[in-house]
Amino acid sequence: MNDNKDEYIYDPETYRDWVKSYQERGDPLGWFEALYKGARGDHTKVFWADLQPNPYLLDWMMKHEANAAGKRAIAVGCGVGDDAEALSAHGYQVTAFDISPAAIDLCRQCYRESRVDYLVADLFAYPPAWREAYDLVYECNTIQVLPGAYRTRARDAMISLMAPGGNILVSCRSRNRGELTDAVPLPLDRDEIDGFRRAGNLEEVLFIAYDDDQEPPVPHFFACYRKPD
Numbered sequence: 135m136n137d138n139k140d141e142y143i144y145d146p147e148t149y150r151d152w153v154k155s156y157q158e159r160g161d162p163l164g165w166f167e168a169l170y171k172g173a174r175g176d177h178t179k180v181f182w183a184d185l186q187p188n189p190y191l192l193d194w195m196m197k198h199e200a201n202a203a204g205k206r207a208i209a210v211g212c213g214v215g216d217d218a219e220a221l222s223a224h225g226y227q228v229t230a231f232d233i234s235p236a237a238i239d240l241c242r243q244c245y246r247e248s249r250v251d252y253l254v255a256d257l258f259a260y261p262p263a264w265r266e267a268y269d270l271v272y273e274c275n276t277i278q279v280l281p282g283a284y285r286t287r288a289r290d291a292m293i294s295l296m297a298p299g300g301n302i303l304v305s306c307r308s309r310n311r312g313e314l315t316d317a318v319p320l321p322l323d324r325d326e327i328d329g330f331r332r333a334g335n336l337e338e339v340l341f342i343a344y345d346d347d348q349e350p351p352v353p354h355f356f357a358c359y360r361k362p363d
Contacts, residue, residue: 149181150318153279162281163233170236177214177240187220188274188305190342190356195224198340198358202226205269208295210257211276215241218250218272226270231255257291264295271295271302277326278306278319286329293334299363301339304330308343308355322355330359337362 156165173179195202202225209218209230214237218230228250232238241252255261257276273292277285296302307321314321331338336359345351 166234170234183214207270208268209272269300274305296361304357308353
């Protein structure tokens with residue numbers, strides 16, 4: 135372990151207490167940059183990165199978006215960029231952003247010839263031109279790592295990115311209501327993910343509850359919501 139705590143490459147065993155330490159000192163978003171800086175330019179060292187696109191995203195695009203050419207997509211909290219690249223390969227014009235400059239540096243280094251527009255941006259203070267500008271908003275595992283009221287704010291900000299007639303895909307860990315209340319990350323229960331539908335007056339197009347292939351398996355949700363034209 136490095137003597138500089140913020141340069142340590144964190145792992146699942148130390149992650150919970152470390153994130154809580156940022157929350158307790160009033161900096162609940164600061165750990166994102168610390169984690170990605172800890173990878174020291176090697177995206178494979180980000181412990182939560184799958185290093186491949188979400189298979190449920192790939193399946194959704196194949197079944198529901200046969201022709202994405204000319205459509206605009208935005209990847210929220212894009213991490214190391216695997217899903218953003220999959221969206222681009224499918225034909226979307228993709229904006230992918232993260233609050234962490236180190237994360238965006240990793241994306242640009244890993245995908246040097248990418249057509250994705252990788253940007254440093256804050257979901258809670260995004261450029262005004264992004265409002266209602268995207269045919270597809272992709273949210274994967276961002277809300278679950280946020281505390282308290284940040285979760286509702288993040289949901290509402292994501293909805294505000296949707297163009298009329300657009301879709302939002304939400305991929306996250308899941309839990310039964312009242313369970314795992316002190317977990318980090320804190321999975322979404324059904325009522326919380328249903329908040330997308332209620333808050334944005336959105337139509338639920340797809341909802342899947344599944345267990346992943348970890349040992350032991352971790353339950354997840356994958357959902358698609360559509361905004362009225």
